Amino acid sequence: MKVLERLGLIDRIGRALQNRMSYGEINAYLKAYGINVNKPTSGVNIKWVYSKELLSDESDDLLIRIADELEVPHTARPGRLGAAAPHPRASARTVLSGRLMHAPDLSS
Secondary structure (H helix, E strand, O other): OOHHHHHHHHHHHHHHHHHHOOHHHHHHHHHHOOOOOOOOOOOOOOHHHHHHHHHOOOOHHHHHHHHHHHOOOOOOOHHHOOOOOOOOOOOOEEEEOOEEEEOOOOOO
8 A cells, every 4th residue: 555545544544433432442442453552652632643643553454454344435455455566667677866777687
């Protein structure tokens, strides 16, 4: 999942949790997914921020599962997990100093 897509999904999950649950309910809900709710947070007394901080280190797969259960809209699919797919020509080129340079053919 791309970084901005991930941050947006965490934000929307945090909003959904803030609207639906108390702090205790958020803790119980996230704990049921195996999330450590005892890890240090910033202490900001806003459920949205608290939820985002707890979710920030979780896997893309887990975020998608939570979003699906909460019916949070997203475009992430299991096939898109992990780093963004490289450009089709990325294996044949390397970007150096803002210019495209052909990478040597190491297949022989």
